[in-house]
Amino acid sequence: MESFTVRAVDGRRRIRRARWPAVAFVLSGLLVWGVGAAAAQETGQVVGEVTAAETMGPLAQVQVLLTDTGMGTLTNSQGQFTIGNVPPGTYELRAERLGYGTATQEVTVGANETVTVELQLQRQALGLDEVVVTGTAGAARRREIGNTISQINVGDLPDRPVNLSDALTASAPGVDVTIAGGEIGQGSRIQLRGQNSLSMTNQPIIYIDGVRMMAEGTPPQGTLDVGNRGANVTSSPLDQLNPNDIERIEIIKGSAATTLYGTEASAGVIQIFTKSGSAGAPIWTLETQQGTLWSRAFGVSGSERVEPHANYNFMTPFMRSGWLGLGEGDWGTAHNQMYSASVQGGGEALQYFISGQMRDEVGLQPNDFGETWAFRGNFTFTPISDLRLQANAAYSNQELQNTPSGNNAEGVTLNAFRQERNYFGTGERDALLPLLEQQLDTQLERYSIGITTSYAPTPNLTQRFTVGHDFTAQEHRNVRGFGNVFHPQGLILNDTYQKRLLTFDYVGTYRFEISDAIRSSFSWGGQAAGDEERRLRGWGDGFPGVGEPTVSSAASTLGFEDRQKIWNAGFFFQNVFDLQDKYFVTVGARVDGNSAFGEGFGLQFYPKASAAWVVSDEDFWDPGLGELRLRAAYGQSGRAPGAFDAVRTWDSEGLAGQPAFVPGNLGNPDLGPEVSAEIEVGFDGSFRSGRVTTEVTYYHQTTSDALLNFPQVPSAGFTQSQLLNIGKVRNSGLELGLNTVLLQRPQWGWDLGVNFSTSENEVLDLGGLPETPSLAEGLPLRPMVTWLVTNPDEVADPEFEANHFYGPTHPTRILSLNTTVSVPRGIQLSARGEYRGGHYINHGVFSIGRSVRSPLCFPHYVDPHLGSDLALKPETTALWRARCTPQWGRGYVWDASYFKLRSVTASAPVDFLFPEQVTNAVFTVALNNSYLWMKEMPFMDPELLPNAGINAQTTGFTERVPAPITLRASLRITF
Amino acid sequence: MGRGCVLAAVAGFLLVGAGCDVTNPGPVQDEFLGLADSHSGLVKGSERRLAQAIKNLGYASALAAREIMPGGQTGNHGHSPLAQAGHFEDGSFGGHFNLAQQARFIAEEGLRRFDSPDAEPATPENRAGAHLWAGYAYRVLGENYCEAVVDGGPLEPGRLYHELGEQHFTQALEIANAQGLTTIRNAALAGRAQMRMWLEDWTGAASDARQVPEAFQFFVTLDDGDPLTRNRIYFASVGAPYAAFTMWSTYYEDYYLETRDPRVAWTEGPFEFANASLQGFGQVPYTVQLKYTSGSDDIRLSSGREMRLIEAEALLESGDWEGAMELVNHVRTTTDSPSPLEPWPANSLEEAGTRLKRERAIELFLEGRTMGDHRRWQANGTPGDLELPDFESLSQLFRDNPRHLCFDIPDSERERNPNVPIESNPRPTG
Numbered sequence A: 001m002e003s004f005t006v007r008a009v010d011g012r013r014r015i016r017r018a019r020w021p022a023v024a025f026v027l028s029g030l031l032v033w034g035v036g037a038a039a040a041q042e043t044g045q046v047v048g049e050v051t052a053a054e055t056m057g058p059l060a061q062v063q064v065l066l067t068d069t070g071m072g073t074l075t076n077s078q079g080q081f082t083i084g085n086v087p088p089g090t091y092e093l094r095a096e097r098l099g100y101g102t103a104t105q106e107v108t109v110g111a112n113e114t115v116t117v118e119l120q121l122q123r124q125a126l127g128l129d130e131v132v133v134t135g136t137a138g139a140a141r142r143r144e145i146g147n148t149i150s151q152i153n154v155g156d157l158p159d160r161p162v163n164l165s166d167a168l169t170a171s172a173p174g175v176d177v178t179i180a181g182g183e184i185g186q187g188s189r190i191q192l193r194g195q196n197s198l199s200m201t202n203q204p205i206i207y208i209d210g211v212r213m214m215a216e217g218t219p220p221q222g223t224l225d226v227g228n229r230g231a232n233v234t235s236s237p238l239d240q241l242n243p244n245d246i247e248r249i250e251i252i253k254g255s256a257a258t259t260l261y262g263t264e265a266s267a268g269v270i271q272i273f274t275k276s277g278s279a280g281a282p283i284w285t286l287e288t289q290q291g292t293l294w295s296r297a298f299g300v301s302g303s304e305r306v307e308p309h310a311n312y313n314f315m316t317p318f319m320r321s322g323w324l325g326l327g328e329g330d331w332g333t334a335h336n337q338m339y340s341a342s343v344q345g346g347g348e349a350l351q352y353f354i355s356g357q358m359r360d361e362v363g364l365q366p367n368d369f370g371e372t373w374a375f376r377g378n379f380t381f382t383p384i385s386d387l388r389l390q391a392n393a394a395y396s397n398q399e400l401q402n403t404p405s406g407n408n409a410e411g412v413t414l415n416a417f418r419q420e421r422n423y424f425g426t427g428e429r430d431a432l433l434p435l436l437e438q439q440l441d442t443q444l445e446r447y448s449i450g451i452t453t454s455y456a457p458t459p460n461l462t463q464r465f466t467v468g469h470d471f472t473a474q475e476h477r478n479v480r481g482f483g484n485v486f487h488p489q490g491l492i493l494n495d496t497y498q499k500r501l502l503t504f505d506y507v508g509t510y511r512f513e514i515s516d517a518i519r520s521s522f523s524w525g526g527q528a529a530g531d532e533e534r535r536l537r538g539w540g541d542g543f544p545g546v547g548e549p550t551v552s553s554a555a556s557t558l559g560f561e562d563r564q565k566i567w568n569a570g571f572f573f574q575n576v577f578d579l580q581d582k583y584f585v586t587v588g589a590r591v592d593g594n595s596a597f598g599e600g601f602g603l604q605f606y607p608k609a610s611a612a613w614v615v616s617d618e619d620f621w622d623p624g625l626g627e628l629r630l631r632a633a634y635g636q637s638g639r640a641p642g643a644f645d646a647v648r649t650w651d652s653e654g655l656a657g658q659p660a661f662v663p664g665n666l667g668n669p670d671l672g673p674e675v676s677a678e679i680e681v682g683f684d685g686s687f688r689s690g691r692v693t694t695e696v697t698y699y700h701q702t703t704s705d706a707l708l709n710f711p712q713v714p715s716a717g718f719t720q721s722q723l724l725n726i727g728k729v730r731n732s733g734l735e736l737g738l739n740t741v742l743l744q745r746p747q748w749g750w751d752l753g754v755n756f757s758t759s760e761n762e763v764l765d766l767g768g769l770p771e772t773p774s775l776a777e778g779l780p781l782r783p784m785v786t787w788l789v790t791n792p793d794e795v796a797d798p799e800f801e802a803n804h805f806y807g808p809t810h811p812t813r814i815l816s817l818n819t820t821v822s823v824p825r826g827i828q829l830s831a832r833g834e835y836r837g838g839h840y841i842n843h844g845v846f847s848i849g850r851s852v853r854s855p856l857c858f859p860h861y862v863d864p865h866l867g868s869d870l871a872l873k874p875e876t877t878a879l880w881r882a883r884c885t886p887q888w889g890r891g892y893v894w895d896a897s898y899f900k901l902r903s904v905t906a907s908a909p910v911d912f913l914f915p916e917q918v919t920n921a922v923f924t925v926a927l928n929n930s931y932l933w934m935k936e937m938p939f940m941d942p943e944l945l946p947n948a949g950i951n952a953q954t955t956g957f958t959e960r961v962p963a964p965i966t967l968r969a970s971l972r973i974t975f
Numbered sequence B: 001m002g003r004g005c006v007l008a009a010v011a012g013f014l015l016v017g018a019g020c021d022v023t024n025p026g027p028v029q030d031e032f033l034g035l036a037d038s039h040s041g042l043v044k045g046s047e048r049r050l051a052q053a054i055k056n057l058g059y060a061s062a063l064a065a066r067e068i069m070p071g072g073q074t075g076n077h078g079h080s081p082l083a084q085a086g087h088f089e090d091g092s093f094g095g096h097f098n099l100a101q102q103a104r105f106i107a108e109e110g111l112r113r114f115d116s117p118d119a120e121p122a123t124p125e126n127r128a129g130a131h132l133w134a135g136y137a138y139r140v141l142g143e144n145y146c147e148a149v150v151d152g153g154p155l156e157p158g159r160l161y162h163e164l165g166e167q168h169f170t171q172a173l174e175i176a177n178a179q180g181l182t183t184i185r186n187a188a189l190a191g192r193a194q195m196r197m198w199l200e201d202w203t204g205a206a207s208d209a210r211q212v213p214e215a216f217q218f219f220v221t222l223d224d225g226d227p228l229t230r231n232r233i234y235f236a237s238v239g240a241p242y243a244a245f246t247m248w249s250t251y252y253e254d255y256y257l258e259t260r261d262p263r264v265a266w267t268e269g270p271f272e273f274a275n276a277s278l279q280g281f282g283q284v285p286y287t288v289q290l291k292y293t294s295g296s297d298d299i300r301l302s303s304g305r306e307m308r309l310i311e312a313e314a315l316l317e318s319g320d321w322e323g324a325m326e327l328v329n330h331v332r333t334t335t336d337s338p339s340p341l342e343p344w345p346a347n348s349l350e351e352a353g354t355r356l357k358r359e360r361a362i363e364l365f366l367e368g369r370t371m372g373d374h375r376r377w378q379a380n381g382t383p384g385d386l387e388l389p390d391f392e393s394l395s396q397l398f399r400d401n402p403r404h405l406c407f408d409i410p411d412s413e414r415e416r417n418p419n420v421p422i423e424s425n426p427r428p429t430g
Helices: A020-039 A164-168 A255-261 A412-421 A429-437 A855-860 A878-884 B002-019 B030-034 B036-064 B094-115 B124-144 B159-179 B182-198 B202-210 B251-259 B304-317 B321-333 B349-363 B370-380 B396-400 B411-416
Strands: A003-009 A012-018 A044-052 A063-066 A071-074 A080-086 A089-096 A103-109 A114-121 A150-153 A175-179 A188-192 A205-208 A211-213 A246-252 A269-274 A280-294 A336-346 A350-362 A369-384 A387-401 A439-458 A461-480 A491-513 A518-541 A556-579 A583-594 A604-614 A627-639 A649-652 A661-663 A674-687 A692-710 A722-744 A749-758 A760-765 A783-789 A800-808 A813-823 A827-837 A840-842 A893-895 A898-909 A920-934 A965-974 B217-220 B266-273 B285-289 B299-303
Touching: A044 A063, A044 A089, A044 A103, A063 A080, A071 A080, A089 A114, A103 A114, A164 A175, A164 A188, A164 A246, A211 A439, A211 A491, A255 A269, A255 A556, A255 A583, A255 A604, A255 A627, A255 A674, A412 A429, A649 B030, A661 B036, A661 B094, A674 A722, A783 A840, A783 A878, A783 A893, A800 A840, A855 A878, B030 B036, B036 B094, B036 B124, B036 B217, B036 B299, B036 B370, B094 B124, B094 B411, B124 B159, B124 B182, B124 B370, B159 B182, B182 B202, B182 B217, B182 B299, B182 B304, B202 B304, B251 B266, B299 B304, B304 B321, B304 B349, B321 B349, B349 B370
Parallel strands: A044 A114, A205 A269, A211 A461
Antiparallel strands: A003 A012, A044 A080, A063 A071, A063 A089, A071 A280, A089 A103, A150 A246, A175 A188, A205 A211, A246 A269, A280 A336, A280 A965, A336 A350, A350 A369, A369 A387, A387 A439, A439 A461, A461 A491, A491 A518, A518 A556, A556 A583, A583 A604, A604 A627, A627 A674, A649 A661, A674 A692, A692 A722, A722 A749, A722 A760, A749 A813, A783 A800, A813 A827, A827 A898, A840 A893, A898 A920, A920 A965, B217 B299, B266 B285
């Protein structure tokens, strides 16, 4: 069963399979089978209701099970549950849900009897006894840890995010997620606590179920003739994951917490935990989402618009509209859909979680389509009580088609934005249509396999060994076919990129008592991570005629191969001293070697120490006050140089088919990692019976031996800068998380959450590196330094101050707000918004220096019509003269502060629409990215990133379309 | 527990040990370059960098020499508005400088390695080739830069480049003569004639030039398959998609229509206007040069025909303008043209100078030579007019920003080389 959609571009037909009907068929079959299987059960049963102790309101999605039987279920939206087919006997009934304590009750079931029970779960406001594993050696209770650790329970997110980047956006203080652009497949950049490296990546490393996964974006879609001749999309491997598979995400943000991860961890660690099976009858969850998207105006809004399409920067003829008359465009409506199914269950010895997902996406631009399939199987095997094996495997496949865009002379956006000053000499729609004939097809495949063995031969000794393999492959085919407007003979690139990450991780923990009051938990372990990248590019030039070419079809072909491997390995020791279960002191260290270190460098030592005090467990503390924990931590972790940075090399570049050596890297045998040392202090509190919880953290990072590119004397031959460990950088800030329950009634509720963080960095020492206007001691990393118009309001020619320092280019203040209102019938209304500020942006969309006519300048041109000259009205002020006159083109620095309404969501239980076997059915409508407020910028979207996409270190955008507004309706049922 | 801990420690050390032992393929490690098998790669590396340098310097200097008219394009394959006017800001164009410096550095580094006691012996072809490319690298540096700096040394007069170039050509010539390497011999003679012309050794220049056969041509290789070695003058003008400059309003717009001289041919472009818009003027009508019709068209470094013009200039310098005109018109009338070119008339030293300058500019059109010639003639007081097109009447851009006749030592060198002052010296303008 297969249907087809056909799209025509200038007479050329491209066929794309739409397979969702097949998926719907399969899911329907699973639904029928699942319901039928459930209905086949009979005999005695346990029924009941689970409520929240604070509100007495019903709690949905609570796992209820009869211990040691393999029988269990989930509560529905009214908090009710039924466990059928229970053989007569006495059992322990257990109820648990993430974020709540566990409740147990003994029940005795007779033949053909129905036992009714009521259970209450207490919300764990601080979760002091909740077990976390990220940044700890093995598992640890939250109360023991001296650093903050953010946890996101994905199932609790109201807006049913379609990818993990969305789930992380505005999720916790200090978590900075930036949407790079509005293209299909475009990823989001994630940074924790801002930036503290000048030369290396500031992206955190990511683990999934203990296995290191690719964190950076895939290489941007480009070409070989000029690198940016594609869609300039960088995909995030995170977005290949199915959010419905994720149970929770733990985030540690700085070196005080990441020491045990050693080198490569100073930008923080994100660990994703997928769902595991649970003993009991199969629990099925099916979900579908249907949605649409359209563009928010990103042109010059709010001012007189001379050109009809200025509000989309002339892109309207190339934009797709949404359903229901939303947006405007000539390329049909965007219909996005998602289908997901999972089943979990098992017996005492073996539990399973199996899932599948299909996403079919249609984007804003004419050629933007995406189709993603993701599958997962997680299995837990407990052959004997001391030994547990966890095997997790996932596979995903994403196919993307894109529109040429970005800062790309053969892209639609650039040529539309520049109108008659573009590469066609005209902005007419029909003249630019041939650009859409470029085929930009990308296939992304990922698999991840991890096996974790946990062995606890004695109650005091636990050991865990994880081996995992994470593989990402991207094949990008970039075809400008025979008859292409700029390359009549045609060009083709096949760019195949692979990344393999191999993880070996062992940790052992031995707990013992030093005295009656002092317990000790000693951990040791080792970790090795292999990171291998391979890239093979085939390039062809000149096809014999029309048709679907391959590289082999071309008259002349070239091949390029790049590959590199980096191994990082280390071992660690850690001891936690536990005094009366309320004072905790942790000391530890890690020693690392890395293949990218210079030959003369040796090993790197990273120490750590932390302390935590559960003040609320003291005798003097009035329990009525709530809970309070103070914590402080110090730790170091690092960031390694690149694979070739330590070695003197020559590049073999070739000339017309003959080998040619040219100077490459000067080399530095003493090259080592840059080392970040961080002090973090703060407290976690829970007050007013858990109705107010707060988390406050101050951190101060100092990165020593910072890797800086030291320029060489060009006339000495090696012109490439050499990395040296010479710099010093400070990065500090404050993080505040506050959650309040403003209204708490059985049917009514109102929660309000605030996350606020600051991040300010500064170059402390350049180690002798000559200062430049934008790299100097005392300035932030990547500052905004450029021309200032000193007489902006005068009616005169502009006067300039060169190299004016405006401020940082990275947000220094991030404030996110989220609120949920609960009303009767289980209906919830939620909203999540985010403000970012304290930074500056210098827009580069309109090439004023090329005499491109900027819509911003239309009010100031004597003749505001396209094609006319650029003469300005005599009353034009100096600032606008600077902005609109080609010889200057200055004065485009804006305060980039903005607020985005990330999501507005309404959800309601709709169990009543389904047979009683369906325990949960929830209908959700989510509107994302619907509102943008900008402090100064009059157009575009300050969140956009340049061509390098999510791998970009800088802010500032190029010719992209901003991320669209999306509207999605979701139906999720559990039975 | 004790045994577990020991095992963990051992495992940890093994992991650390394993982590430090990775050899990655790709870039060539320095120690391998002493091997004989690597020698030709070094020689070719010098040529590669020279190709990159000359395609970039040739394009930018063509703006200053007014061989082409800018369309207004900045960024990719364009230039800043000031550079479009031929006005090269102090300390700018560091990338072009780096390429030219690396061209001579690679060749000279190769020669140092060939001469090192533990190196495998170099072939005469490689040794002569290294001298030859070093010589031409110095020629490119000398023609485009008024001041010289070598190997992180002090700032010196640009003459140093010509002197060092002459030495390399002389050594290349010695090896070529001894080994019977004809192409290298002719290329070295032509290169040395060019250097001696700059050094005003007219006797030596004419003597070398006379020994180069008229049909001889020597090119630096360009390759469309590699964006870094693609002929940029072609790519920036062909409209795929770059139409960064045009022949409109240049001397050659009318001259080609009148003479059909194939050396400066041009045609209508696929679009009406060049990319972007010229500051102070607007959209510029777009025509395409036809000197280069492929990204793989090589750029000529020397030729027998240029040697005749050097001989002519030597005669002009001696006052024999009639003899000079004979050679100038010999070059002109032997051009492989569909319609024979008429000889230039000249009735005085001044007119002969004008004709020699024009013929040399036509013969060496878009070969990265003319801006240097303008500077040399200005410095030497060579008689004759440059017949520059009147760009000043088209835009204030040209009126306000006089064209430079050489590039400055870039900021990248000034900021990192303690032997070179930060402040730039004044440069000649035309």
